[in-house]
Amino acid sequence: xxxxxxxxxxxxxxxxxxxxxxxxxxxxxxxxxxxxxxxxxxxxxxxxxxxxxxxxxxxxxxxxxxxxxxxxxxxxxxxxxxxxxxxxxxxxxxxxxxxxxxxxxxxxxxxxxxxxxxxxxxxxxxxxxxxxxxxxxxxxxxxxxxxxxxxxxxxxxxxxxxxxxxxxxxxxxxxxxxxxxxxxxxxxxxxxxxxxxxxxxxxxxx
Numbered sequence: 001x002x003x004x005x006x007x008x009x010x011x012x013x014x015x016x017x018x019x020x021x022x023x024x025x026x027x028x029x030x031x032x033x034x035x036x037x038x039x040x041x042x043x044x045x046x047x048x049x050x051x052x053x054x055x056x057x058x059x060x061x062x063x064x065x066x067x068x069x070x071x072x073x074x075x076x077x078x079x080x081x082x083x084x085x086x087x088x089x090x091x092x093x094x095x096x097x098x099x100x101x102x103x104x105x106x107x108x109x110x111x112x113x114x115x116x117x118x119x120x121x122x123x124x125x126x127x128x129x130x131x132x133x134x135x136x137x138x139x140x141x142x143x144x145x146x147x148x149x150x151x152x153x154x155x156x157x158x159x160x161x162x163x164x165x166x167x168x169x170x171x172x173x174x175x176x177x178x179x180x181x182x183x184x185x186x187x188x189x190x191x192x193x194x195x196x197x198x199x200x201x202x203x204x205x206x
Contacts, residue, residue: 002067008075014061022179034065042136044172052181055142056110063108071105078112082121102131106138113145113153122154126164133167
């Protein structure tokens with residue numbers, strides 16, 4: 001039931017993460033996070049890095065562990081969260097939606113920075129971060145944007161971005177991933193393999 005409530009787009013486990021492919025990731029640190037101690041401490045986790053390096057994989061893996069420990073988890077992308085809150089506000093049920101987002105033991109917000117939020121959306125997302133901070137509710141967040149660029153994410157509002165970061169970073173573990181994209185690597189390998197087969201076929205015909 002906890003896994004169903006979490007609404008993960010797919011299931012990923014820590015055992016499936018290729019640490020050798022991403023040597024910049026501190027495996028011991030990630031394994032410490034997997035103990036779940038960060039939940040009782042109300043500690044946030046932020047995975048930073050370019051697209052395709054495994055940020056979402058690690059976030060979901062920690063969410064799966066949390067759910068299997070019997071805790072409520074909720075997964076969402078930043079833009080889906082903003083749209084959901086905006087819809088709730090227009091339907092006069094924002095207070096109830098906010099409660100739904102502050103109750104889970106862990107809230108995972110994926111892809112912060114991939115799409116720019118409009119001013120009302122940014123304000124609503126900030127309220128979620130603020131309310132979870134007050135309740136010491138853990139957040140796992142992934143982003144491809146350096147903190148200095150978060151003003152762009154929050155509708156160009158540097159003050160709001162700074163206030164959000166202040167709450168997120170107060171009790172936080174930051175995991176920087178500076179590796180090559182899995183998707184680009186697989187694409188290059190596939191293209192290389194196809195080229196090799198083509199050469200082999202030509203050679204065989206000759």
